[in-house]
Amino acid sequence: MLTTHAASGVFSVTWLIIAIPLASAAVLILGGRRTDRWGHLLGVAAPLASFVLGLVEFATLVGKPEVERSIDNHVFGWTIVEGFHADIGLQVDALSISFVLLITGVGSLIHIYSIGYMAHDPKRRLFFGYFNLFVAAMLLLVLGDNYLALYIGWEGVGLASYLLIGFWSYKPSAATAAKKAFVVNRVGDFGLSVAIMVMFATFGTFSFTGVFSAVHGADPATLNAIGLLLLLGACGKSAQVPLQSWLLDAMEGPTPVSALIHAATMVTAGVYLVARSAPIFDLAPTAQLAVTVVGAVTLLFGAIIGCAKDDIKKALAASTMSQIGYMILAVGLGPAGYAFGIAHLLTHGFFKAGLFLGAGSVMHATKDEVDMRRFGGLAKPMPLTFATFGLAYLAIIGFPGLSGWFTKDAIIDAAYHKGGTSGFVLGSAALIGAGITAFYMSRVVFMTFLGRPRWEADVHPHESPKVMTWPMILLAVGSIGAGYVLMLGGRFANFLAPVVGHSEEPSVQPASTAGLVTLAAMVVGVGIAALMYLRRPVPAVAPAGSFATVAARRDLYGDAFNESVFMRPGQYLTRLLVFFDNRVVDGAVNGIAAFFGGFSGRLRYVQTGFVRSYALSMLGGVAILVAALLMVRG
Amino acid sequence: MSPMFYLYLSAVLFTLGAVGVLLRRNAIVVFMCIELMLNAANLALVTFSRINGNLDGQIIAFFVMVVAAAEVVVGLAVIVAVFRTRRSASVDDVNLLKY
Numbered sequence: 213m214l215t216t217h218a219a220s221g222v223f224s225v226t227w228l229i230i231a232i233p234l235a236s237a238a239v240l241i242l243g244g245r246r247t248d249r250w251g252h253l254l255g256v257a258a259p260l261a262s263f264v265l266g267l268v269e270f271a272t273l274v275g276k277p278e279v280e281r282s283i284d285n286h287v288f289g290w291t292i293v294e295g296f297h298a299d300i301g302l303q304v305d306a307l308s309i310s311f312v313l314l315i316t317g318v319g320s321l322i323h324i325y326s327i328g329y330m331a332h333d334p335k336r337r338l339f340f341g342y343f344n345l346f347v348a349a350m351l352l353l354v355l356g357d358n359y360l361a362l363y364i365g366w367e368g369v370g371l372a373s374y375l376l377i378g379f380w381s382y383k384p385s386a387a388t389a390a391k392k393a394f395v396v397n398r399v400g401d402f403g404l405s406v407a408i409m410v411m412f413a414t415f416g417t418f419s420f421t422g423v424f425s426a427v428h429g430a431d432p433a434t435l436n437a438i439g440l441l442l443l444l445g446a447c448g449k450s451a452q453v454p455l456q457s458w459l460l461d462a463m464e465g466p467t468p469v470s471a472l473i474h475a476a477t478m479v480t481a482g483v484y485l486v487a488r489s490a491p492i493f494d495l496a497p498t499a500q501l502a503v504t505v506v507g508a509v510t511l512l513f514g515a516i517i518g519c520a521k522d523d524i525k526k527a528l529a530a531s532t533m534s535q536i537g538y539m540i541l542a543v544g545l546g547p548a549g550y551a552f553g554i555a556h557l558l559t560h561g562f563f564k565a566g567l568f569l570g571a572g573s574v575m576h577a578t579k580d581e582v583d584m585r586r587f588g589g590l591a592k593p594m595p596l597t598f599a600t601f602g603l604a605y606l607a608i609i610g611f612p613g614l615s616g617w618f619t620k621d622a623i624i625d626a627a628y629h630k631g632g633t634s635g636f637v638l639g640s641a642a643l644i645g646a647g648i649t650a651f652y653m654s655r656v657v658f659m660t661f662l663g664r665p666r667w668e669a670d671v672h673p674h675e676s677p678k679v680m681t682w683p684m685i686l687l688a689v690g691s692i693g694a695g696y697v698l699m700l701g702g703r704f705a706n707f708l709a710p711v712v713g714h715s716e717e718p719s720v721q722p723a724s725t726a727g728l729v730t731l732a733a734m735v736v737g738v739g740i741a742a743l744m745y746l747r748r749p750v751p752a753v754a755p756a757g758s759f760a761t762v763a764a765r766r767d768l769y770g771d772a773f774n775e776s777v778f779m780r781p782g783q784y785l786t787r788l789l790v791f792f793d794n795r796v797v798d799g800a801v802n803g804i805a806a807f808f809g810g811f812s813g814r815l816r817y818v819q820t821g822f823v824r825s826y827a828l829s830m831l832g833g834v835a836i837l838v839a840a841l842l843m844v845r846g
Numbered sequence: 847m848s849p850m851f852y853l854y855l856s857a858v859l860f861t862l863g864a865v866g867v868l869l870r871r872n873a874i875v876v877f878m879c880i881e882l883m884l885n886a887a888n889l890a891l892v893t894f895s896r897i898n899g900n901l902d903g904q905i906i907a908f909f910v911m912v913v914a915a916a917e918v919v920v921g922l923a924v925i926v927a928v929f930r931t932r933r934s935a936s937v938d939d940v941n942l943l944k945y
Binding site: 819 | 867869871876937938940941942943945
């Protein structure tokens with residue numbers, strides 16, 4: 213399981229997968245205005261080239277026998293000193309190549325869509341530069357063969373997300389949101405960096421093979437500590453409770469950015485981290501339980517927030533939080549869930565990108581309106597957007613036969629199969645989450661596309677140009693087909709097995725009891741949404757709502773909690789420190805200076821200008837010296 | 847005659863000089879008192895040379911004389927210059943360089 217093979221053939225140029233978008237990003241960011249005319253074309257070509265290279269590698273990898281499907285590619289020695297060796301190497305295996313295809317595939321579609329969406333933005337070229345940087349950093353994150361390379365990619369993703377969320381930085385809200393995302397991510401990054409330090413202190417290496425072959429026989433307490441710290445890192449990047457607060461504000465960025473962050477890059481990094489660290493988590497039951505709890509709490513948290521948001525992008529963002537919760541829950545279940553978590557991640561990549569691009573298309577048509585209370589009846593002027601959005605919607609709520617049905621049901625089933633009280637609680641949470649997902653996603657679709665038109669008089673909705681609709685169509689196709697490709701016959705689970713381990717559970721049948729109950733929950737959710745938002749007219753101004761609605765509108769008081777627990781005490785602490793610095797430290801320094809200033813001011817008056825007084829002091833001094841000399845010698 | 851008497855004389859001369867420097871205001875007199883102290887020191891040096899039976903003290907006395915001659919040249923020039931500008935040879939009048 214842990215053996216890797218030296219790279220040869222197409223695998224020896226794996227570094228190009230990262231280097232192409234990185235070079236393109238450098239050209240676009242440093243090239244300035246002279247690249248404006250063709251910058252977007254270069255920006256689209258780079259991830260497409262990486263995608264083609266990834267496809268070739270994937271095909272070659274599948275053609276190899278199972279035991280040889282982990283190829284290590286040493287790129288260069290980064291830091292080599294006595295007793296410390298940090299190499300940058302790339303590892304191509306089932307897990308990383310799946311992510312490469314998702315990142316470059318879905319990422320390329322979002323790039324193409326952005327040509328149309330950002331057509332009128334004067335900084336479109338720069339936008340594509342940041343996009344390519346984002347993709348390159350994410351590719352390094354998933355391809356690195358050690359935790360240090362992963363960490364570089366991890367930080368690169370954080371930087372790129374900061375640049376893109378704050379892309380319209382002339383808006384104070386966007387600048388603040390970017391800062392917030394960056395700061396919250398730092399908390400998670402802290403966890404990851406400490407985890408890597410503990411690993412190095414314990415095992416003396418960063419490399420996946422080195423660490424994973426040393427975990428057997430390691431102290432369980434150390435492994436649990438590493439696992440919990442890795443979980444903290446995953447929480448930050450994947451917007452899991454308690455580090456979820458940045459994700460909803462991140463909607464301030466342009467819509468393709470949201471699609472890229474939520475579908476192909478960034479938030480999937482936490483799931484990847486946990487899945488990649490499978491050998492550690494398998495031996496750290498406490499950390500693993502914490503992972504599942506975080507996943508279950510977040511999937512309900514996100515779902516509840518999603519029910520109350522009137523902003524279409526924020527509703528979708530809450531749904532991302534919830535869906536990532538499913539994935540985290542799945543990868544926390546151990547070998548039984550890794551494949552399902554990653555599979556859900558891949559199918560989610562298709563339908564969530566489709567949903568966001570659809571939302572962007574709607575905004576494009578309605579003068580950047582995001583309030584769903586001002587949409588309604590958009591299905592007629594925008595049939596293509598409605599069709600693709602609708603298919604992605606059916607996929608996310610788990611409509612039978614679409615991709616979400618395969619992967620989400622598998623996760624719920626796997627959670628119930630965990631057994632014991634925890635299995636029942638986790639499974640039920642996932643089940644309830646599925647019902648709520650059906651409700652709030654139906655709410656989004658009903659309020660946006662169905663019902664009576666509620667848009668302003670000067671808005672004339674129209675279908676988006678082809679460059680935007682084609683990516684949406686391809687993503688809709690993926691939303692339908694990905695489930696069959698990945699899940700039928702346990703194909704994906706077998707493909708991933710060399711990396712994350714075999715599942716002892718029999719492959720999950722969609723028609724199991726849990727599957728039927730999930731289906732019932734979905735129907736109930738859609739039904740309630742239909743009663744509330746199809747039968748009754750949607751008021752143009754949000755009603756006051758119950759206590760629960762108000763709480764959900766305010767992100768379940770996540771920001772209020774952070775402000776009262778961390779921000780205010782932090783401010784008080786800094787104020788105290790400033791006071792201490794001003795009064796005590798500065799006081800001591802200034803006091804000493806004032807003392808010597810005053811003392812020497814007095815001492816100055818000894819200099820009278822009278823020669824005879826100087827002569828007297830000289831005589832006195834000499835007399836004292838002589839007396840002292842005599843006493844010492846005597 | 848015991849050499850100690852020369853030392854007593856030297857001490858008396860030095861004290862006279864020191865008291866004169868401290869008490870007199872006239873720069874010329876102060877100057878003469880300094881010369882008196884130097885010569886008292888010379889006398890002591892020569893006496894010690896005699897007591898110890900070597901020439902070290904006498905040689906140093908010559909150095910002192912050279913220094914005293916140089917001092918007289920500079921000092922008298924300063925006193926004359928001060929007298930020309932301030933019309934006074936009192937050391938208490940020359941007190942501008944102070945706090």
